[in-house]
Amino acid sequence: MADRVAAGGLSIAANLYDFIHDEALPGTGIAPDQFWIAFAAILDDLAPKNRALLEKRDALQGKIDAWYREHRGKASDPAADKQFLRDIGYLLREGETFTIGTENVDAEIATIPGPQLVVPVTNARYALNAANARWGSLYDALYGTDAISQDGGAERSGGYNPVRGAKVIAWARNFLNDSAPLNGGNWADVTGLPIAGGALQATTKDGGAAGLRDAGQLAGYRGDPAAPSAVLLKKNGLHVEIVIDREHEIGKTDPAGIADVILESAVTTIVDCEDSVSAVDADDKVIVYRNWLGLMRGDLSAAVTKDGKTFTRRLNGDRRYIAPDGSALTLPARALMLVRTSALLLMSDAVLDKRGDPVPEGLLDDFVTSAIALHDIGPDGRRRNSRTGSIYIVKPK
Structure with missing residues (x-):
């Protein structure tokens, strides 16, 4: 890949670097040098763990494949299958009762039941439609x-x-x-x-x-x-x-x-950077991150033509009412947006690590989308998506 920029000991595709420097970070309080140094530290810590998890998954899959080859043509024995999966560590016994104590969780996640949409982030019009489908x-x-x-x-x-x-x-x-x-x-x-x-x-x-x-x-x-x-x-x-x-x-x-x-109706929407999109290089990643940025800043728009007329679609504004006691009541007009990032398996050459190897795409997605979310939940954030100051990341298996 031509045109790369060195920062934080990493080699970054120039178009991704420029997007982070010129568009994503201004307004978050994070300097570009700090961003890449921090990402390099994350890679030092988590990339080896990511590799170890993938190696463990390969080892488990190899044992499972061997088990079923060995038992090919034999009558099914669910109890034996289950015990085998426990023996190799694929299944764990149920643990002790526990309580989830996560704080700053929006009501749409914690208490409000309702439909959830999934939308490809690369299509701005679809993303706006989904966010406005509340x-x-x-x-x-x-x-x-x-x-x-x-x-x-x-x-x-x-x-x-x-x-x-x-x-x-x-x-x-x-x-x-x-x-x-x-x-x-x-x-x-x-x-x-x-x-x-x-x-x-x-x-x-x-x-x-x-x-x-x-x-x-x-x-x-x-x-x-x-x-x-x-x-x-x-x-x-x-x-x-x-x-x-x-x-x-x-x-x-x-x-x-x-x-x-x-x-x-649709109180939450998963804005998908992974399963429903094809984002394989730095050019694709910039499209993904730029649309997520527009959603977090609230300025994403798309031209729509319907019945021969063209208009601009944007995120809906809040809905305002008078409460029964006469006070002002404001309700969100948009679904709470979660972001689904890439899984553990894929590597991306949009960024190369200190050894010159592609970095785990999931870690890149997590880091960039979280930084962008500061436009909504940071010290100077809008609080128009999460009113409790949280970002919700959906991780595929």
Whole structure:
């Protein structure tokens, strides 16, 4: 590989060095010389351990291969197989009960259940879509998929089909009945969603009013409490936003003016530098790290063309509401992003060690992505991804 730079006793591909020096490190408080000296120290410590682990894996695999060659054609004996794996140290006996005491863990990891996406970091548009997938339209998801049958004139081809739309709305009302039931009312009969005294007081077709069976499910609202533009509910740590717009194509035909139901869904996303991407040299690595940098700084963008129109996609801004007690409520609009780095096996000549050998790619990924994460979690970080100041690294086996 031509054009290399010497730093910290290492030989670094010039384009990777320039990216680290000019783009990744400014704003983190880390000087380039410090970065490479520290990485060289990490390699001195961990690269031999990495090699030892790979040698152990090869030895275990050799023993397993020999075992199954020896027993080829014989009846399966699960108990003997299990004992063999224990004898060679592949399986260990269950240890003592323990407690995980990790601190500064975001709620999306510790307490909130929800879907997790995996997205290749090399595709900026896909990465932005995944990060922005924390909130999505239930109406769109139902209308555009086979979750709603096309029977009875409810086809989804062509323009808007009001028959299909009615099925979508009915499904969504049943969802609200199940997840946030009213006290003595049905969501299908709601004609308005005013907030009074910090509580939802839904008006119904019969002229009555119905609150939430569990008043604590009201998380907030947006706009005038007497006629809010959005009502925010919560269950199991996840939120549902009911969008109210009587001028909207859907809202103007709805008795309550409900134009959409927005679900908080994909609360975490694995931004993948490994399994779903092909990053084999320094040029590829710079693409990987630059997109991760854009996500951590919040300035990643991508041009998108849809229906003949081009627009720029960026990370969504936070969602803002008024809490039932009148205080301001801000919720993250983006999935918490984890980063999956390379495994132990592969070596990368993007950096050569003091002996001139390629370095473990996983260690390079871990070091660079962690440094870049300081734009979010460092002393001057944005705290827009991890609000507790953590980085979450996913390591393949």
